Amino acid sequence: MTSKKDLILETALKLFAQNGFSATSTSKIAKAAGVSEGLIFRHFENKEGLLHAILEMGRIKGMALFEGVTNFQKPEDQLKYILQIPFNIRKDELPFWKLLYALKWQSDNYDEEPSNQLKPIVIAIFSQLEYPKPELEAEFVLMLFDGMATAVLLKKIKKSKAIEDLILNKYNIHD
């Protein structure tokens, strides 16, 4: 049985991802979750607190994703894993990632972008692969990563697998 606190969290996440933070009122969240509006403030102090709870909840889930790279030894496999991340986002976690990517366009406060955590990892990979300028190549990959994630989250992609293969080919990684 999910507690009402979790119910509020999940409902708010969906609505924030769908309509944006500012455009989603606490009364709408309460109504959608089937709880009284006051309960939101009992559990989360204020609307910002609710957002931070969602972000924290998701950040932990997200960390695990990036740590998955340690399952691979060879830098080629690690790079492959990272490049495939955007295409392997779980459907039920889509709202969270959409919210995260949308938030970075609103004020600088919410810039917990995946790329930030990912950067040192990617630099290390290109160093091992003996690229002449690992930092630069990493910056490029993260830009590409952003573009891929955007395409997936906004459902702009038709042949997901074909695009995935094309990208892997560019770095000479194959299935």
Place this chain on the structure above:
Amino acid sequence: MTSKKDLILETALKLFAQNGFSATSTSKIAKAAGVSEGLIFRHFENKEGLLHAILEMGRIKGMALFEGVTNFQKPEDQLKYILQIPFNIRKDELPFWKLLYALKWQSDNYDEEPSNQLKPIVIAIFSQLEYPKPELEAEFVLMLFDGMATAVLLKKIKKSKAIEDLILNKYNIHD
């Protein structure tokens, strides 16, 4: 002398880009522009109308940018021109592009994304360059384009010129 209508337009653009559409009230716009709030509604009917006027104003400015590709004959030069667009955004047009990119995360209504207009052009280029799968390669370039634009608009880029050269090199285009 700029008319008060244009003044409202420019002020709203800045505020929308800075804080988002929903988080920017008409009263704030009026105050920032130094006009009465009622004037906004005389000129633009409602808040949505104001947004649409901004989008239309910018769309025309943006079209010119994409048509610049016709100044080049060789497909290599055309591709180079397109890949450089995100790095050549004029400072005074930054708020507009930021707003445009932010809006596509809020509801599907505002998806006048640059990529959409750019896609057929890029496909044509890769066809001329005799790439085996022009549509796929175009889709890739547009994803990359999105990532580049995001990096530039959110000021996540340090060595802009270095990154620019790296990308051009990947497509065997040099200065």
Place this chain on the structure above:
DNA sequence: TACATTTGTAAGTGATTACTCACTTTTTTA
């Protein structure tokens, strides 16, 4: 069981929201 704590609600609060209206000032046109 008794009492303390947590969880939950309903009805508020003042402030702010998008928008309207009655009116004046400025500009255009005949």
Place this chain on the structure above:
DNA sequence: TAAAAAAGTGAGTAATCACTTACAAATGTA
């Protein structure tokens, strides 16, 4: 120059905003 049209204002409007408060129900603990 006189009338018409357009531009602009300031004080409203009801609705909604984030948030509070007083109180009741449920739960934990001795």
